[in-house]
Amino acid sequence: xxAAEVIAFEEVRARKQWDALRGQLHTRFDQWLDGxxxxxxxxxxxxxxxxxxxxxxxxxxxxxxxxxxxxxxxxGESTRQQTxxxxxxxxxxxRAPVSRTVETMVGAVQIARPYFYCRPCRCGVxxxxxxxxxAPGRTQLDVHKAAVKLVTExxxxxxxxxxxxxxxxxxGSERMHTVTNHIAEGLTVLDVLPPRHxxxxxIAAVSAGRYRRPVLVLGIxxxxxxxxxxxxxxxxxxxxRKRARRARWRGQWRDAKGFRFYLLDGERIVHVLSxxxxxxxxxxxxxxxxxxxxGVIPEAQVRLCVVCDGAEWIWKHVQALFPHARQVxxxxxxxxxxxxxxxxxxxxxVQALEWVEATMTRLYLGKVGLVLGGLQRMQxxxxxxxxxxxxxxxYLNEHRGRTTYRKLRRGGYPLGSGGIESSNKFICHVRLKRxxxxxxxxxxxxxxxxxxxxxxGTLDQVFMRYQQRLRETSE
Ligand SMILES: [Zn+2]
Numbered sequence: 001x002x003a004a005e006v007i008a009f010e011e012v013r014a015r016k017q018w019d020a021l022r023g024q025l026h027t028r029f030d031q032w033l034d035g036x037x038x039x040x041x042x043x044x045x046x047x048x049x050x051x052x053x054x055x056x057x058x059x060x061x062x063x064x065x066x067x068x069x070x071x072x073x074x075x076g077e078s079t080r081q082q083t084x085x086x087x088x089x090x091x092x093x094x095r096a097p098v099s100r101t102v103e104t105m106v107g108a109v110q111i112a113r114p115y116f117y118c119r120p121c122r123c124g125v126x127x128x129x130x131x132x133x134x135a136p137g138r139t140q141l142d143v144h145k146a147a148v149k150l151v152t153e154x155x156x157x158x159x160x161x162x163x164x165x166x167x168x169x170x171x172g173s174e175r176m177h178t179v180t181n182h183i184a185e186g187l188t189v190l191d192v193l194p195p196r197h198x199x200x201x202x203i204a205a206v207s208a209g210r211y212r213r214p215v216l217v218l219g220i221x222x223x224x225x226x227x228x229x230x231x232x233x234x235x236x237x238x239x240x241r242k243r244a245r246r247a248r249w250r251g252q253w254r255d256a257k258g259f260r261f262y263l264l265d266g267e268r269i270v271h272v273l274s275x276x277x278x279x280x281x282x283x284x285x286x287x288x289x290x291x292x293x294x295g296v297i298p299e300a301q302v303r304l305c306v307v308c309d310g311a312e313w314i315w316k317h318v319q320a321l322f323p324h325a326r327q328v329x330x331x332x333x334x335x336x337x338x339x340x341x342x343x344x345x346x347x348x349x350v351q352a353l354e355w356v357e358a359t360m361t362r363l364y365l366g367k368v369g370l371v372l373g374g375l376q377r378m379q380x381x382x383x384x385x386x387x388x389x390x391x392x393x394x395y396l397n398e399h400r401g402r403t404t405y406r407k408l409r410r411g412g413y414p415l416g417s418g419g420i421e422s423s424n425k426f427i428c429h430v431r432l433k434r435x436x437x438x439x440x441x442x443x444x445x446x447x448x449x450x451x452x453x454x455x456x457g458t459l460d461q462v463f464m465r466y467q468q469r470l471r472e473t474s475e
Contacts, residue, residue: 040053111134139175187453189275213303216272216304218307219308221417227252260272276424277448308329328413331364335356363405426455
């Protein structure tokens with residue numbers, strides 16, 4: 001028999017298998033049609049009546065078809081007589097089949113499969129579950145994935161309602177919470193980083209047709225998020241039903257510190273990666289170091305620039321990790337210092353506003369020397385004014401080298417940290433700042449990590465890690 005004949009034989013076999021499956025699927029469809037017939041009683045239904053009926057029955061059809069395909073593809077498993085114990089490799093004999101129903105996005109799927117038990121190891125196995133990659137519990141990974149995409153956008157209670165209405169799959173908000181916790185557990189910045197080749201693609205897209213390397217901005221900033229102490233977890237003393245009039249704990253606004261790398265494409269911002277957490281300076285510095293060491297930022301392909309306000313700890317990290325990056329003091333942050341001076345020196349007057357405007361223009365033109373000279377010549381009329389003037393002078397003097405705004409503009413560098421401020425908004429505030437919502441630190445950080453993954457385009461990577469962990473715990 002020649003090779004060509006072998007292939008032909010395989011093809012015929014595959015064709016026959018597929019025809020057999022088709023027959024089974026048709027039977028299944030016919031059964032579903034019986035159910036549909038019983039429900040479509042109205043002789044001249046409106047479109048809405050038809051869609052409602054089909055909608056209500058759709059998961060019976062799609063779940064049923066899935067069940068048939070699974071049973072066909074793994075038909076050897078249902079009659080399996082033996083398997084090896086995963087722990088001691090002893091040969092185990094099949095016991096009576098056990099039926100299990102799992103919930104998926106296309107409906108309930110029932111699976112009947114033999115059970116194997118090793119007495120010495122006290123270990124039971126279902127080889128089919130492993131072959132199908134089933135998650136423990138009733139709801140499966142596709143449901144978890146969809147639920148997490150929803151809860152990273154809306155509060156849990158709302159997610160439960162929307163999920164049920166839009167997908168027809170019932171999943172309680174408590175369960176959504178648990179699944180989210182499992183998926184996000186232990187996520188670090190390294191888990192949500194896009195791979196280097198993807199970042200390179202974004203850089204190449206922005207560089208196309210340009211003479212200069214594009215500017216990659218690193219913005220670092222904090223955003224306040226509402227947190228609650230762990231002590232709030234303690235169960236209520238006294239009667240359960242009576243609601244406490246006031247919470248027994250005090251909420252706290254805490255600083256979610258974060259950084260964002262983004263490319264400038266003219267007026268447009270191209271997101272590269274973000275990491276925001278309720279964390280201290282050391283932890284932020286450590287995360288930034290991990291990004292640097294992961295080697296995902298192609299520093300030679302861009303002109304790196306760091307923009308932030310004057311916080312000393314930020315510059316310390318930046319200097320250590322990216323010594324060649326251009327440093328920019330947020331131009332708009334300077335305005336706050338100047339307004340304080342103007343208010344203390346000129347009071348609430350037109351003169352005050354004019355002075356701020358003129359001074360900002362000087363800064364914009366890169367004349368920080370003139371501004372500093374002007375501040376020195378000001379005759380303070382009060383202690384408050386003297387203090388404001390001294391503060392502003394110290395601030396500008398300390399960051400003098402970071403205020404070369406004229407040169408920076410010519411180089412195409414940004415003057416302000418708008419890019420990080422907007423990621424504070426779309427990553428932190430949008431989901432965490434809801435009326436009445438106070439977050440446990442761990443939950444807020446898990447939510448932030450998932451939202452970073454979403455915007456970094458790495459949610460799939462996070463789900464793969466989750467799947468891997470489920471597999472490891474079930475083994
Ligand atoms: Zn064993």
